[in-house]
Amino acid sequence: AQSVTQPDIHITVSEGASLELRCNYSYGATPYLFWYVQSPGQGLQLLLKYFSGDTLVQGIKGFEAEFKRSQSSFNLRKPSVHWSDAAEYFCAVVSSGGGADGLTFGKGTHLIIQP
């Protein structure tokens, strides 16, 4: 069965500093990978997704992620964070084929921005 691990429950970053959120997945075939962000009381907003091609994926709000098959990782990065980036971030994976294509999510990383 597929699974996602986000090793960091909380991360604190100073405003203007760079950010990297870690995500490791377990899936036998080529996965489809996603990063979502959730602000308090809000639904999930898609930041970016990977399903083939270039392993460096650009997303919204200045985020990017790199797919590394050898490390089973899909880490999210941002060169300079803003206070508005404080939120919960979820990595998710889905199978690459078949009709059942619901997402499997990690437990999330809570991002705190220090002024």
Added chain:
Amino acid sequence: EAGVAQSPRYKIIEKRQSVAFWCNPISGHATLYWYQQILGQGPKLLIQFQNNGVVDDSQLPKDRFSAERLKGVDSTLKIQPAKLEDSAVYLCASSLVPGQRYGYTFGSGTRLTVV
């Protein structure tokens, strides 16, 4: 484009009572998903519909949870009877087919508190 609509936003019930949640997906989206998000965790898929048929309900606690999508558009998720551990946010999402390629759009969710 209108988003995924869910109602109610909040619901408080006593244990052993029943409750229902409603979801209206984005127009034209054939696939609809219900997720349960317990506080501090990532969302967990409960059930996936394609049109009005069930594709995956392997994680739905069928002794107390039921869902339907009779006309292939709106969907209702019901819990009867509710337990304290059902307190969570229930998220609805929809997608074109295949969801992996086109992505998934989430509603804002219904926050259920069972007391």
